[in-house]
Amino acid sequence: xxxxxxNKVVQIQKELISEIETxxxxxxxxxxxxxxxxxxxTEQKYLKYIIDLYQTKNLLVKTPKEIxxxxxxxxxxxxxxxxxxxxxxxxxxxxxxFILDSLNYKGLRSSFYPRYFHKIGIKACxxxxxxxxxxxxxxxxxxxxxxxxxxxxxxxxxxxxxxxSIFLFNLYPSCAPxxxxxxxxxxxxxxxxxxxxxxxxxxxxxxxxDNGSKAKFLLTKNKEDLHFNFISGTTGFQETFGIQQIYxxxxxxxxxxxxxxxMYDKNNRISLYNSxxxxxxxxxxxxxxxVGNYIKExxxxxxxxxxxxxxxxxxxxxxx
Numbered sequence: 001x002x003x004x005x006x007n008k009v010v011q012i013q014k015e016l017i018s019e020i021e022t023x024x025x026x027x028x029x030x031x032x033x034x035x036x037x038x039x040x041x042t043e044q045k046y047l048k049y050i051i052d053l054y055q056t057k058n059l060l061v062k063t064p065k066e067i068x069x070x071x072x073x074x075x076x077x078x079x080x081x082x083x084x085x086x087x088x089x090x091x092x093x094x095x096x097x098f099i100l101d102s103l104n105y106k107g108l109r110s111s112f113y114p115r116y117f118h119k120i121g122i123k124a125c126x127x128x129x130x131x132x133x134x135x136x137x138x139x140x141x142x143x144x145x146x147x148x149x150x151x152x153x154x155x156x157x158x159x160x161x162x163x164x165s166i167f168l169f170n171l172y173p174s175c176a177p178x179x180x181x182x183x184x185x186x187x188x189x190x191x192x193x194x195x196x197x198x199x200x201x202x203x204x205x206x207x208x209x210d211n212g213s214k215a216k217f218l219l220t221k222n223k224e225d226l227h228f229n230f231i232s233g234t235t236g237f238q239e240t241f242g243i244q245q246i247y248x249x250x251x252x253x254x255x256x257x258x259x260x261x262x263m264y265d266k267n268n269r270i271s272l273y274n275s276x277x278x279x280x281x282x283x284x285x286x287x288x289x290x291v292g293n294y295i296k297e298x299x300x301x302x303x304x305x306x307x308x309x310x311x312x313x314x315x316x317x318x319x320x
Contacts, residue, residue, distance in 0.1 A: 003199035028054040030102035048074045101163040113150040122301040125175040131174040204233025207311040223255040
């Protein structure tokens, strides 16, 4: 729900560049091992273009603008349809799937992406901000052991651009439901990575408590009397992800914030702050503890529901 500055991401990539380059080299070796004779002439040419591309040093850290330039390359922007059929006409594994397997996107979801995005500070879905981006699956079909996978949406679809599937600036951490909804929509234009001060300085989205909701709730003590609006800064965002409907189920969070507002009046807040000061903790941690979540917009991605809670807390005057 807010852009991350490209420079911050670039710095993390520099720290991990040796590992990222190993990913590229492994992918290149795997691509070269694909049996080109399985495919028709058009697919063979496309595979050669991808192999040539993966010869490029630091390929996987290309910026969003550089990725857009690659997309416009006529050799790369037209994934050939699957031509492989068996004797009875049924479709066999196509070149796209061979490429995706070679790049090891699925393996990186559990081995590298969790660490990478943790360093950047993204743990919650960048679209809905309501849940973590981790899913689990069994290590083997009948195993009782599970592994955690980091769910990411490919801003440029891996179906159309399989070679971009492990380009780091093409990966948007998201929950599985938002990922599915995003794949069916062509309406969303949300830049997770940006060098625009306006986009990284404040969110384009806002949750706003309705005037009068708090007063009515204090009379009825019924959380269903609490109403808010999700204000989207991006066309199609609400229509695609249903953000308003997701958070309509979380009115008890608003209820708790109103109670905190009344429990911690000015004197109580001063007392609480003084207690934190004795612990020699950062003032931001005092407010985060009071609200129950991160309180700066730049930290929205660190924890689910942070945007919702900080916006409502501002409306209630708990934070500025």
